Amino acid sequence: MTFLAVEGLTVRIRRGPWLLRGVSLAVAAGEARGLVGESGAGKSMIGKAILGILPRAAEVVSGRILLDGTDLLRLSDRDRRARIGRLCALIPQDPLTALNPARRIGPQITDRLTDILGWDRARAQARAAELLAEVQIADPPRVLKSYPHELSGGMRQRVLIAAAFAAEPKLIVADEPTTALDVTVQREVLRLIAGMQARHGTALLFVTHDLGVVSKVCRRLSVLYAGKVVEDTDVRAFFRTPGHPYSAALLAATPKYTDPDSSLRPVPSAVIDAVRAEVAAWDAAHG
Amino acid sequence: MADLYSVTGLHVSLADMTRKPLLGAAPRIGILHGLTFAIGRGEVVGIVGGSGSGKSTLGRALVRLLEPTAGRILFDGQDIAHLPEPALRPLRRRFQMIFQDPLSSLNPRQTVGTILRAPLALHGLPLARAAEALDAVGLPRAHLARYPHELSGGQRQRVGIARAIALRPDFILADEIVSGLDVSSQAQVLALLETLVRDFSLTLAFISHDLSVVRRLCTRIIVLHQGRIVEDAPAARLFDAPKAEYTRMLLSAIPLPDPDQPWD
Amino acid sequence: MADAAEGRGAVRRRAGLRLWLSGGWLAALAAAALLAPWIAPHDPLAQDLFAGRLPPAWQAGADPAYLLGTDSLGRDVLSRVLHGARVALFVALVAGTLTALIGAALGLLAGFYRGWVDVAISRLVDIWMAFPPVLFAILLIAVLGTGLASIIVAIVVIDWTRFARVVRAEAMAQGAMDYVASARVAGMGRLRTLATEILPNCLPTIGVLLTLEMGIAVIVEAILSFVNLSISTDAPTWGGMIAEGRLSIHQAWWVLVFPLVALFLTVLAFGQLGEGLKDRFDPVLR
Numbered sequence: 001m002t003f004l005a006v007e008g009l010t011v012r013i014r015r016g017p018w019l020l021r022g023v024s025l026a027v028a029a030g031e032a033r034g035l036v037g038e039s040g041a042g043k044s045m046i047g048k049a050i051l052g053i054l055p056r057a058a059e060v061v062s063g064r065i066l067l068d069g070t071d072l073l074r075l076s077d078r079d080r081r082a083r084i085g086r087l088c089a090l091i092p093q094d095p096l097t098a099l100n101p102a103r104r105i106g107p108q109i110t111d112r113l114t115d116i117l118g119w120d121r122a123r124a125q126a127r128a129a130e131l132l133a134e135v136q137i138a139d140p141p142r143v144l145k146s147y148p149h150e151l152s153g154g155m156r157q158r159v160l161i162a163a164a165f166a167a168e169p170k171l172i173v174a175d176e177p178t179t180a181l182d183v184t185v186q187r188e189v190l191r192l193i194a195g196m197q198a199r200h201g202t203a204l205l206f207v208t209h210d211l212g213v214v215s216k217v218c219r220r221l222s223v224l225y226a227g228k229v230v231e232d233t234d235v236r237a238f239f240r241t242p243g244h245p246y247s248a249a250l251l252a253a254t255p256k257y258t259d260p261d262s263s264l265r266p267v268p269s270a271v272i273d274a275v276r277a278e279v280a281a282w283d284a285a286h287g
Numbered sequence: 288m289a290d291l292y293s294v295t296g297l298h299v300s301l302a303d304m305t306r307k308p309l310l311g312a313a314p315r316i317g318i319l320h321g322l323t324f325a326i327g328r329g330e331v332v333g334i335v336g337g338s339g340s341g342k343s344t345l346g347r348a349l350v351r352l353l354e355p356t357a358g359r360i361l362f363d364g365q366d367i368a369h370l371p372e373p374a375l376r377p378l379r380r381r382f383q384m385i386f387q388d389p390l391s392s393l394n395p396r397q398t399v400g401t402i403l404r405a406p407l408a409l410h411g412l413p414l415a416r417a418a419e420a421l422d423a424v425g426l427p428r429a430h431l432a433r434y435p436h437e438l439s440g441g442q443r444q445r446v447g448i449a450r451a452i453a454l455r456p457d458f459i460l461a462d463e464i465v466s467g468l469d470v471s472s473q474a475q476v477l478a479l480l481e482t483l484v485r486d487f488s489l490t491l492a493f494i495s496h497d498l499s500v501v502r503r504l505c506t507r508i509i510v511l512h513q514g515r516i517v518e519d520a521p522a523a524r525l526f527d528a529p530k531a532e533y534t535r536m537l538l539s540a541i542p543l544p545d546p547d548q549p550w551d
Numbered sequence: 552m553a554d555a556a557e558g559r560g561a562v563r564r565r566a567g568l569r570l571w572l573s574g575g576w577l578a579a580l581a582a583a584a585l586l587a588p589w590i591a592p593h594d595p596l597a598q599d600l601f602a603g604r605l606p607p608a609w610q611a612g613a614d615p616a617y618l619l620g621t622d623s624l625g626r627d628v629l630s631r632v633l634h635g636a637r638v639a640l641f642v643a644l645v646a647g648t649l650t651a652l653i654g655a656a657l658g659l660l661a662g663f664y665r666g667w668v669d670v671a672i673s674r675l676v677d678i679w680m681a682f683p684p685v686l687f688a689i690l691l692i693a694v695l696g697t698g699l700a701s702i703i704v705a706i707v708v709i710d711w712t713r714f715a716r717v718v719r720a721e722a723m724a725q726g727a728m729d730y731v732a733s734a735r736v737a738g739m740g741r742l743r744t745l746a747t748e749i750l751p752n753c754l755p756t757i758g759v760l761l762t763l764e765m766g767i768a769v770i771v772e773a774i775l776s777f778v779n780l781s782i783s784t785d786a787p788t789w790g791g792m793i794a795e796g797r798l799s800i801h802q803a804w805w806v807l808v809f810p811l812v813a814l815f816l817t818v819l820a821f822g823q824l825g826e827g828l829k830d831r832f833d834p835v836l837r
Contacts, residue, residue: 190542211544
């Protein structure tokens, strides 16, 4: 069953350029979808639109964002915030800035339980300790009392994952959650996200520039270029035979130590020209 | 022919200012613990490790942006480890560096032309080499008049490369130069570097956290972990049969773009 | 990316307006100050006890020859405000520039060379700032005697620390950038690096501080005139006029209000000019 459906979402800078050009994608309940693209492709912008945190200068021109059947864009600000808060959560990119340095870890997790689910403090605290144990943090009571600066980068990212899953959201948007981490830590964190997602049956929208990471976490995948979906496919099919020349070029440019000669190939300019032409055609059709 | 670089017993420790007592010296933290290795002429060496492995510190010691605490760094037979700055200056033309973040390594208030010509002027070299260097990295000469913020990330990194090769150095240190770039620019910059190494018969040390990137470019790879060399081997050997436990761990942690890779 | 571009556009439009308004006011004031002897309708010192406390021209009982009215000694308020601008702007320009030169130079040295240079300069700044500034100024003038030069010296002596602290931090931040490392790799000497790499990147900060300092200098001059520590008491200064106007606020508000408005607008304009110039001409922001 489709839990999230984005239909023809078009976003632009007020009186400025397009950010998203008629983006459509669907995420079934409990499914993991990757959003892949290079910087400026608009992949983070989609996540922001869904979570209702688009920058001030951006405006939604047309389209629908159906969250569990309700179009978020037709709700009042207040109702939208409430609905998003209850159903969605974010795992942010930078574990250094995503936690408030002046507050202990504990309340930063339990806030969601008391605010969104209306739990009392004792129950929330017990749950927070459980969550930290679930993200494989040793000694949860100690960590709950710690300040962010007392934890390593990997630990902080685990805390953020625990916080994201705390209120049992139905959809999690993960925005480049491992870009700042070492590969060995990245592996642990990705396994954790994939495992929690499967256990909790949460839908996942995983924003990343790294095709390797997508292949480990996601079942479906959208490839973006200049705010336009150029391919929407199954992950296995994608890595066997990419459907769009741009996707194929992106895959050939990705480093692969097992096959050095067929990886790290620069994207041919003909491919870039072709995908740019597609974008230009869309622009022409939409004034 | 002798090695271009011959490093023995290299130690670097830095003062820990956060724990400096009110009076007296700050305690020192060891970053590099006695590294010994050599870089032959024309070699392309990958220096790989996680954060905190000391790879950037090692790079900065090689081009003498910092002075090692102990050990010798022979560059073309001359020990530069403790050479004072004025004595170092004429040598500096011969070992250059490309930085990780071109936005930080290019002065935002100077045009590309100024950025490229200043080092040439310092060493009394013909300024026309600035334009030639742009040709070599595949940027139009019109970019001489541009400011760094007017260029894309990939173009900026090319300017960084142009600045290094304009001096026609013997050695270039590339410190994580593609980690901030998109995969498509990353592939382009690496391909460019491959060409330049060949055309200018450069010796290159390529620092990276990413073994996959290094695989394509480097003939030899040094793996650093917590300030020590855990493995130093020809690239093919290292990838086929990694000896050190840490190297195996790094390799197995890399997410290949392949859903069938056993990764757990 | 596009988002940042939009943000910059908005900043620039706002910067444009604020630049025009603040720059316009200051340019007009500078012109008025330069031309005061010719455009002022009366001698600012000429007293006419029969024409005391005349209201501004648009009020009942006014003499149209005195556009902004007269003070209790019958001196023309407009002429005095215009001549007062001469003093205010002169102090702003000279004191501001000297303060910037001394403070920024010390800040650059401390921030770039670090080590003992930094320790020496920073400790000096710490100690200096521990003196209460107003007391310090009054003491200085007591020693140096009143007069324009004393005011300027007092401002420079007190305020150089403001520049030194901010510029030191900025020079330190710039010094940590890779383009400074890159200059070293290229074989550039320390002093040259300071001049070509660090200083240009600190200039916007210095510029903003300089305009703020000019505003502060105008205020300090007014305060010292207000407490009668400026130039001779009947010379036209805004602070002196405010002090006199205060005494007759119920009978003749205009004596107080016009110099006050001039002072307020000038200080505001200096602050806005700095921000506006930075937003408009900083190539990094642009």
